Amino acid sequence: MSSLIPKEIPKEISPSGVEHLNLRLQGGGCPSGTVPIRRTTKEDLIRWKSFSNSSGNINQYIPGETHVAGYQLKEPNGRYHGASADLTVHTPRLLTSNQYSGALMWVEGGLDYIEYGWHVNPKLYGDNKTHIFGHWTADDSLKSGCFNQLCNGFVQVSKSLALGQILTVRPITEGHMPVVPMYLYQNTYSKNWIIAIGEGKMFEAIGYWPPELFNTIKDFAPLVGWRGEVYVPQGELASKMGTGRFPQHDNVGGQYQSVASFSAVRFYNETYIGVAPYDPSLEYIVDETKYYDIVDFPYIDDEWRHTFFYGGPGQDIDGPPVENIYND
Numbered sequence: 001m002s003s004l005i006p007k008e009i010p011k012e013i014s015p016s017g018v019e020h021l022n023l024r025l026q027g028g029g030c031p032s033g034t035v036p037i038r039r040t041t042k043e044d045l046i047r048w049k050s051f052s053n054s055s056g057n058i059n060q061y062i063p064g065e066t067h068v069a070g071y072q073l074k075e076p077n078g079r080y081h082g083a084s085a086d087l088t089v090h091t092p093r094l095l096t097s098n099q100y101s102g103a104l105m106w107v108e109g110g111l112d113y114i115e116y117g118w119h120v121n122p123k124l125y126g127d128n129k130t131h132i133f134g135h136w137t138a139d140d141s142l143k144s145g146c147f148n149q150l151c152n153g154f155v156q157v158s159k160s161l162a163l164g165q166i167l168t169v170r171p172i173t174e175g176h177m178p179v180v181p182m183y184l185y186q187n188t189y190s191k192n193w194i195i196a197i198g199e200g201k202m203f204e205a206i207g208y209w210p211p212e213l214f215n216t217i218k219d220f221a222p223l224v225g226w227r228g229e230v231y232v233p234q235g236e237l238a239s240k241m242g243t244g245r246f247p248q249h250d251n252v253g254g255q256y257q258s259v260a261s262f263s264a265v266r267f268y269n270e271t272y273i274g275v276a277p278y279d280p281s282l283e284y285i286v287d288e289t290k291y292y293d294i295v296d297f298p299y300i301d302d303e304w305r306h307t308f309f310y311g312g313p314g315q316d317i318d319g320p321p322v323e324n325i326y327n328d
Contacts, residue, residue, distance in 0.1 A: 065231060066287075068285055068286065068292075069285075069292040069294040069312065070228065070285050070310070071226055071282045071283065071294065072223055072224065072227075073223065078223065079220040080220060081221070081270070082183065082185030083183075083265075084105070084182065084183040084184070084265075084266050084268075085226055085262040085263065086179045086263045087117065087182055088103075089167055089180055091129065092120055092230075092239060092240045092241065093240055093244075095239045095314075095316055096233075097128075099230065099238075100123070100124070100230070101119065101239050102117055102118055102133070103226075103242065103260065104116060104119070104226075105225065106224065106225055107193070108221060108223040108224075109214075110215060112138050112216045113145075114217070116133070116182065118130050118132055118180070119133055121133070129166050130166065130167045132163055133163060134147070136153060138214050147164075148163035149164070154209055155192075155207050155208050155209070156207045157206065158207065160204070163206065177257060180198075181197065181203075181264070182195075186220070186268070186272070187208070188272050192208035192209065192210055192211065193208055193211070194207070194208040226265060228242055230292070237315035237316065238291050239314050241292045241310070242259065243259060243311055244312070244313045244314075246259075247294060259310075259311055260311040261308060261310065262307065263300075263305065263307040263308075264304065265277060265306040266306070291312050291313070296308055
């Protein structure tokens with residue numbers, strides 16, 4: 001496992017709900033020498049085909065369909081080896097089952113793309129719960145790539161965690177939002193793109209995508225980012241992002257328990273060290289500011305550090321804010 005851990009793993013933002021992660025497989029995991037692989041059913045394949053046909057290319061923002069609120073690092077001659085953050089976890093209410101809503105980090109270069117995070121995606125899973133997910137492509141989703149393990153490419157490592165699992169998290173303090181540290185980073189030697197979750201003794205690599213799958217991001221990625229995302233088919237009203245609340249530019253304390261966030265935000269630089277992004281290099285990407293927004297706080301305190309608050313109601317202005325953040 002040591003070879004899968006980045007040189008610097010961001011410290012916990014608090015003694016938060018990391019130890020309250022409920023991600024282990026029933027029965028305590030897989031037998032020695034085996035790893036969990038989610039059984040793909042006929043219904044899964046039908047849902048996946050329908051979803052891929054309707055959603056278009058995953059790393060293209062389709063006007064009027066895919067709404068985003070995020071920041072990205074895209075410097076001239078940038079050589080990035082990943083991104084990490086502590087993500088608050090939510091179960092956004094969707095106005096229709098054709099939509100999805102979530103939060104993620106990604107690396108990108110040319111037509112190569114990897115993303116990792118959580119989302120509510122009824123077309124992909126057949127439910128309205130929050131799932132861990134990953135997605136990759138090497139040709140802008142024309143012929144290669146898929147979500148989770150619906151195609152060859154992703155190499156499973158963990159015996160107890162798998163992409164597509166329902167993400168159930170409890171905060172340690174009542175009334176606080178649950179937080180999950182998530183990592184997408186490149187191994188120094190193998191160049192594998194690894195995804196991991198948790199922290200300290202709870203840190204665990206789920207698996208990786210080998211560099212041979214890609215063309216541009218074999219050795220590094222020229223772009224990394226963090227964003228909230230809502231997919232809305234044309235003709236439908238847009239669902240909530242995050243908690244459904246807009247971030248505020250001048251009231252940090254009032255957002256801790258009410259607005260979705262990426263905290264302890266870091267990218268992995270050309271020496272594979274995790275560092276906080278710096279303002280001049282961050283590019284603001286929000287396509288519909290009347291529906292969603294994201295606000296950058298370069299430093300809050302030693303716990304939250306560099307934080308993005310993000311989200312918004314979309315067009316679901318009459319619906320209640322997102323309170324059901326657990327998959328009970």
